[in-house]
Amino acid sequence: MEDLPQLPPEVWVYILSFLSTEEKHTVRFGCRQLKVLIDQPSLWRNHTVMLCDLRRYTYGFWDMLRHRKLTRVAVRHLRRKEWRRLVKFLPTLSAVVFVDGGRKYKAKYMENVAHFPGLKDIGVRNGTWEEPMLGSSLTSKLQERLTHLSVCNVRLPCCAHFIQAVAHLENLQYLLFHQQGEGYGLDTVRPVPCEVFHNLLLSLKKLKHLSWGMRGEPPAPLPDNYLSPSDPESPGVPSYGGPALTSLELVDYPECILPENALQSFSSLRSLTVRYRYIREGIECRLASWLKPLQQLETLCIVGGNSLAAYTTTIPSSVSRLTLRVAITLKDMDSIAPKVPALEHLDIEQNRSSGSLCRRIPMLFPQLKTLRIRFFRREPEKDLLSLHRLRHLVRLELLVERSFILRDYLNGHPWPSPCVQEHINQLRELSQNRITVITTMRRRNPLRECDCVWEGDWGGRLSSSLRRKKTVDLFLF
Numbered sequence: 001m002e003d004l005p006q007l008p009p010e011v012w013v014y015i016l017s018f019l020s021t022e023e024k025h026t027v028r029f030g031c032r033q034l035k036v037l038i039d040q041p042s043l044w045r046n047h048t049v050m051l052c053d054l055r056r057y058t059y060g061f062w063d064m065l066r067h068r069k070l071t072r073v074a075v076r077h078l079r080r081k082e083w084r085r086l087v088k089f090l091p092t093l094s095a096v097v098f099v100d101g102g103r104k105y106k107a108k109y110m111e112n113v114a115h116f117p118g119l120k121d122i123g124v125r126n127g128t129w130e131e132p133m134l135g136s137s138l139t140s141k142l143q144e145r146l147t148h149l150s151v152c153n154v155r156l157p158c159c160a161h162f163i164q165a166v167a168h169l170e171n172l173q174y175l176l177f178h179q180q181g182e183g184y185g186l187d188t189v190r191p192v193p194c195e196v197f198h199n200l201l202l203s204l205k206k207l208k209h210l211s212w213g214m215r216g217e218p219p220a221p222l223p224d225n226y227l228s229p230s231d232p233e234s235p236g237v238p239s240y241g242g243p244a245l246t247s248l249e250l251v252d253y254p255e256c257i258l259p260e261n262a263l264q265s266f267s268s269l270r271s272l273t274v275r276y277r278y279i280r281e282g283i284e285c286r287l288a289s290w291l292k293p294l295q296q297l298e299t300l301c302i303v304g305g306n307s308l309a310a311y312t313t314t315i316p317s318s319v320s321r322l323t324l325r326v327a328i329t330l331k332d333m334d335s336i337a338p339k340v341p342a343l344e345h346l347d348i349e350q351n352r353s354s355g356s357l358c359r360r361i362p363m364l365f366p367q368l369k370t371l372r373i374r375f376f377r378r379e380p381e382k383d384l385l386s387l388h389r390l391r392h393l394v395r396l397e398l399l400v401e402r403s404f405i406l407r408d409y410l411n412g413h414p415w416p417s418p419c420v421q422e423h424i425n426q427l428r429e430l431s432q433n434r435i436t437v438i439t440t441m442r443r444r445n446p447l448r449e450c451d452c453v454w455e456g457d458w459g460g461r462l463s464s465s466l467r468r469k470k471t472v473d474l475f476l477f
């Protein structure tokens with residue numbers, strides 16, 4: 001530090017905030033002053049630490065977490081003694097996510113979370129519960145505390161009972177439920193019964209975000225009013241707009257399960273994500289009619305599904321943030337552009353049929369502030385430089401498909417390749433450094449991103465050089 005400029009600590013913290021987690025850990029080893037600076041809580045806000053085998057952590061490690069004011073953890077399976085350790089050393093936990101426990105759990109396992117008085121946020125992924133996950137005593141303890149709950153790919157004894165318990169969590173603002181089968185050895189996934197789902201929607205009056213998934217097997221149509229419970233005070237009138245619900249995500253619904261007017265009650269929706277798993281032949285695309293009533297929609301994300309041409313005409317003009325994980329042609333882009341004149345954030349894929357997207361984008365979407373392109377099969381070429389014509393663009397993310405990375409990694413070429421890096425440098429120059437170019441996948445948020453929604457595959461993990469360092473395996477996320 002003696003050789004470095006004398007700067008106020010706040011300035012140092014600001015500079016260090018630009019580092020990745022791995023870089024922060026490397027810098028932390030530099031000297032005692034840097035260690036103190038790196039452990040400033042502001043640098044670790046919203047960070048989730050992955051903990052496994054709690055016996056090996058030293059007092060110094062727990063001290064470090066406390067200095068950073070870390071209150072979010074991801075854990076795999078915890079033994080009874082490990083639970084006690086966690087309560088002792090991190091009593092202020094606000095969020096815990098269980099990932100890949102890989103065992104069969106009983107109700108009492110979950111009751112350990114009640115020992116954290118400040119716990120507001122629980123996630124459970126990829127596990128099997130032999131007994132109800134939310135028993136009545138745990139539900140009553142969490143009833144007022146819990147604001148966020150996400151459960152994905154968890155085999156439960158009875159989904160309907162689970163959802164009935166969730167309906168009691170009156171302060172819930174965020175709910176993610178991606179259904180898995182019930183009991184053992186059954187491949188069928190029965191949807192949560194309509195009346196149970198309606199009771200949930202009507203009970204959770206503070207719910208802002210709902211991510212609802214069903215790997216419907218076999219696919220059978222749900223009732224027309226499945227997403228539109230009637231107001232109990234005026235029966236028969238579909239009135240549910242979700243008093244506070246502004247964000248909806250549908251995961252893995254085959255097209256034939258939800259009716260054309262499925263979203264008619266959601267006219268106040270600001271954000272819609274639809275993640276298709278597969279499309280059945282002969283079933284008409286319903287997205288066009290789902291989008292029609294959503295005239296206040298600002299964020300739209302479509303992953304997979306039908307060809308774009310089936311619904312581009314009904315994309316609401318209010319959309320300013322658009323993510324498309326579908327094959328895009330230049331013709332599609334031409335037809336989308338007039339529909340979304342206020343588009344500021346675009347996230348798309350460049351594939352073989354896209355042609356020269358980069359050359360076309362500045363003409364079609366001149367208001368763009370951020371742009372994210374994922375390249376398939378070939379890396380960006382010189383037409384990348386055309387993006388400097390986007391006068392408002394400040395952030396550009398260039399990513400590549402995983403197989404692309406592996407192939408290049410084997411050949412000893414990193415991403416971005418020297419050629420792409422040269423284009424990036426030129427683009428920065430042309431824009432007079434207005435555009436920040438990012439070439440790594442953003443970090444996964446283990447609390448919010450289950451396996452169904454996380455699209456990253458390599459960037460969220462550590463680079464191979466860092467993986468060799470002992471300490472870093474504590475911070476997988």
Ligand SMILES: [Zn+2]
Nearest residue numbers: 152178450452
């Ligand atoms: Zn999921």
